[in-house]
Amino acid sequence: MGKEGERVGILVISYGSRAAAVIDALSRSENYDVRFYVADKQRNPFNVRHAAKHVVIPDLDVGKICDFVEANKNEIDFGICCPEKPIIEGVRDVVESKTGVAMICPTKKYAIEESKISQRQLLGECCAGANPEFKVFHHAGYSSVSEVKRAVWGFLDEIGNEVAVKPDKPAAGKGVGVWGDHFTSREQLFEHFSSIFDSGSDVLIEEKMEGEESSFQAFCDGKRISVLPDTRDYKRAFDADLGQNTGGMGSYKDNKDWLPFMEEKDREEEERLVLKIFKKLRGNGSNEELRGMPFYVAFMHTAKGAKILEINSRPGDPEIQNVLPVLKNDFVDVCFRMIEGNLSRVECEAKATVVTYAVPMDYGGYREKYSGDKRVDLSGAYALQEKYGDNLRIYPGSMELREDGHTYALGSRTVCTVGVGENIAEAREISLDGIRNIDGALWNRGDIGAEYHIQRSVRRMERGAFRGLEV
Ligand code: GLY
Numbered sequence: 001m002g003k004e005g006e007r008v009g010i011l012v013i014s015y016g017s018r019a020a021a022v023i024d025a026l027s028r029s030e031n032y033d034v035r036f037y038v039a040d041k042q043r044n045p046f047n048v049r050h051a052a053k054h055v056v057i058p059d060l061d062v063g064k065i066c067d068f069v070e071a072n073k074n075e076i077d078f079g080i081c082c083p084e085k086p087i088i089e090g091v092r093d094v095v096e097s098k099t100g101v102a103m104i105c106p107t108k109k110y111a112i113e114e115s116k117i118s119q120r121q122l123l124g125e126c127c128a129g130a131n132p133e134f135k136v137f138h139h140a141g142y143s144s145v146s147e148v149k150r151a152v153w154g155f156l157d158e159i160g161n162e163v164a165v166k167p168d169k170p171a172a173g174k175g176v177g178v179w180g181d182h183f184t185s186r187e188q189l190f191e192h193f194s195s196i197f198d199s200g201s202d203v204l205i206e207e208k209m210e211g212e213e214s215s216f217q218a219f220c221d222g223k224r225i226s227v228l229p230d231t232r233d234y235k236r237a238f239d240a241d242l243g244q245n246t247g248g249m250g251s252y253k254d255n256k257d258w259l260p261f262m263e264e265k266d267r268e269e270e271e272r273l274v275l276k277i278f279k280k281l282r283g284n285g286s287n288e289e290l291r292g293m294p295f296y297v298a299f300m301h302t303a304k305g306a307k308i309l310e311i312n313s314r315p316g317d318p319e320i321q322n323v324l325p326v327l328k329n330d331f332v333d334v335c336f337r338m339i340e341g342n343l344s345r346v347e348c349e350a351k352a353t354v355v356t357y358a359v360p361m362d363y364g365g366y367r368e369k370y371s372g373d374k375r376v377d378l379s380g381a382y383a384l385q386e387k388y389g390d391n392l393r394i395y396p397g398s399m400e401l402r403e404d405g406h407t408y409a410l411g412s413r414t415v416c417t418v419g420v421g422e423n424i425a426e427a428r429e430i431s432l433d434g435i436r437n438i439d440g441a442l443w444n445r446g447d448i449g450a451e452y453h454i455q456r457s458v459r460r461m462e463r464g465a466f467r468g469l470e471v
Contacts, residue, residue, distance in 0.1 A: 016317050024395070038050075043056060046396045078104070122277065137152070137205065166203065213309070229256070232457075247317075259404060351420050375409075376408060396414070
């Protein structure tokens with residue numbers, strides 16, 4: 001571990017508000033004087049303000065990131081990668097081998113987010129019960145359209161039409177088609193299937209999982225994992241989940257490790273399953289290639305028990321923004337411990353947090369088109385920090401500081417506000433107050449962490465719908 005009080009240089013590979021939350025948490029270190037070296041998708045105003053050196057790499061190309069590290073390697077002690085693309089493309093392998101700078105993220109081999117099919121196969125080997133029914137359609141297995149169509153039909157005959165059709169590779173939430181949402185007939189389903197299969201990708205068809213979702217995150221040093229509290233992501237645009245899938249419109253965390261619609265035993269089951277996956281990949285000793293956050297697991301609590309929707313090998317966005325503001329440990333120490341292989345239990349304050357995203361008018365189908373001014377002024381929201389102190393955090397995401405000194409919304413989720421409170425209602429009010437004081441043509445969901453939404457989840461779990469009983 002570095003000596004306390006010493007200067008530490010940290011590379012942060014940034015995409016979105018998640019990286020601003022990481023930089024914020026690291027910059028609050030009481031033990032270290034941190035200097036940031038940020039490889040960013042654009043001139044994120046928060047990151048630019050905090051960086052000793054800031055470089056824009058719009059495609060987050062691993063070679064260009066590595067050049068930036070090489071040029072500053074004498075000042076950088078370690079790096080942390082937030083988005084999946086560079087992790088999948090091997091940023092850790094390349095940076096560590098070419099520059100010697102230790103990276104906090106899994107190696108390419110353990111970027112299990114890369115393949116949904118491999119994830120299902122891995123789960124099949126260590127916790128098959130967490131898998132839904134599924135079938136893999138490999139390109140090599142079929143010589144004609146009619147042959148693959150017969151195989152798809154045959155699988156639907158076995159498990160029913162209620163399925164999800166997924167490309168093997170991550171497609172930022174796009175590409176996944178779900179019965180009832182994206183198609184309501186087998187012909188439409190096959191059209192969706194073909195749009196993926198014909199592009200050369202292998203396809204996974206799996207039983208549609210109905211239930212209540214939770215997001216599980218953990219830090220890992222290769223020897224052990226240190227678990228973080230559960231969060232609930234709101235993937236859909238529009239209140240009451242009526243819109244299309246997005247990158248995530250917001251999320252909440254309760255003041256304990258599990259969510260209001262869960263019981264402690266549901267959380268224990270999640271931990272049991274994640275430990276099984278970890279042990280399968282780690283083996284009996286240690287596997288430092290897993291360092292970072294290799295297990296951000298999306299769970300679905302269903303009538304057949306806890307199932308795994310997907311595993312990501314990075315912090316969740318917005319889920320990590322729920323956690324880092326209430327981390328009790330010095331986050332720089334946690335990072336050193338991950339690198340040195342002596343990670344211990346991390347602790348969070350017993351506080352609730354609510355993250356609300358403000359997004360562009362044409363994001364998530366709110367408007368077909370928006371051609372107006374994209375300037376966004378966060379000063380009104382920042383001014384509220386006099387009232388709320390550290391209980392309000394503001395993390396710019398897809399926004400850019402331009403030469404004119406103003407900030408502008410780009411195409412994706414613009415900025416999130418994090419409210420911290422004794423309970424979810426208090427945290428939500430602070431988060432929404434932050435959102436209300438942003439000046440700009442943006443929209444947001446108003447019901448992230450709302451009592452009606454939480455109670456709906458509670459009722460669905462209580463009725464036994466997701467604990468194996470008939471509704
Ligand atoms: N919250 C969804 C994600 O980070 O992938």
